[in-house]
Amino acid sequence: MSLRKSTLFFLFIALNTVLFAFMFVDASHRRASALPSFAEKRRFVKDLRLTDLCLFTDTRYTRHPSMADQFSPFQDHPFALEHFPSGSLLTPPPHLRLERRP
């Protein structure tokens, strides 16, 4: 006996919905099992007094964006333009966009 097309459609959507729900279950399980690794990373940050994630290593203002100053992307020579690929992915940190000096 062949199934009706509407039955096949609902089975397909149901399967995808179950997988979609499982995605949240899997995410929650992974978060729980990542707790020791988070504790280790936090220990490193505290012990080594680290300030940034190691997302990019090609240039210092994307390696340590929170420590960068306004001029660092343009320091290579007078009239230098920012030219590192990672510079096109990261925006300047919010504290550099604000006038913070008294």
Place this chain on the structure above:
Amino acid sequence: MIWVEKQRNIIDFTISSLFRRKGKIAALTAVYTLIVFILASVIFFTSAIRREASLILRDAPEIVVQRLVAGRHDLIPLSYAERIREIRGVQAVSGRLWGYYYDPVYGANYTLVVPVDFPHPPGNIVIGDGLKRSSGATRDDIFPLRSHDGAMIPFIIKETISAASDLITADTILISEEDFRSLFGIAGGYATDLTLKVRNPKELSTIARKIGMIYPDTRPISRDEILRTYESVFDWRGGMMIVVLSGSVLAFVIFAWDKATGLSAEEKKEIGILKGLGWETSDVLLMKFWEGTAVSLSSFLMGILLAYCHVFFTASTLFEPALKGWSVIYPDFRLTPFIDPLQVANLFFLTVIPYTVATIAPSWRAATIDPDAVMRG
């Protein structure tokens, strides 16, 4: 039951109708899935990075004080710590030694950090997993670094940092203070910057302001500012992000526009025949509703599931070339999934609903015209 049976009959007919145009529908579903996949991958990746940063960097120094000379970050005299320590509310001030080293052999940049209590004697180092991967060096190997005066110093790798900490230490070399100073020729009275411990976190901004007044050549950076940096990391307004997102959104707008502006002659003829056979306008609209739902819901669910697998099972392989850039050492982006249901809901409402509505609107126009006129075109 009659209502359910009616819906099922209409869905049966809709699926058959879609299969008659299977080439077009397959291409449409594939591109639609791809758009959802790209958008969802970006959302999953950026929110995972942001949440991970907010959890990990919670224990970052409360205030970091940098010295700026001619617009550049410069070494800070340790004597600055004396006056800063006198500010009310400051618990402790200490110098932090860290810097960068470019290795011409591997073409890689390393971040050298001096821990407060380095457990190994001078001449030994500890390296991050990314550096281990790129150089192939491992425990007890000799790792030579060129000092400021050109002399090669052979360091011995005493330990390697586990890959689980890659996101913060991939390119890191831990080194003793003595070795760091001799490697870079930094005199004893200087540090890279100062870190402060503060008694009351509410006083951070006041203390930062006072430091700026005592030493106008310094720049205090508070922990809140560090955390805010990562709250806005991969901001949708930034560079490549807006290119990727606007490309995907524009592609989707073209889809919806194509659907909303009219039906093909074949589709109009189909509606005319159905009306001629006695279908009500509401039945035609119902059929178009199920058509839109079948395409958009399937594409949405498949796109989201593929994006989840891409970001959290394959460590964002497709983003790798863009993320690597010119970096020789890069972390393994094995992120912990932090999925914001609100963002998923937003993506649903921005993709499924407009497409379904765009499918129904032109059909309503065709379904309200006389069947004879529609069939004649």
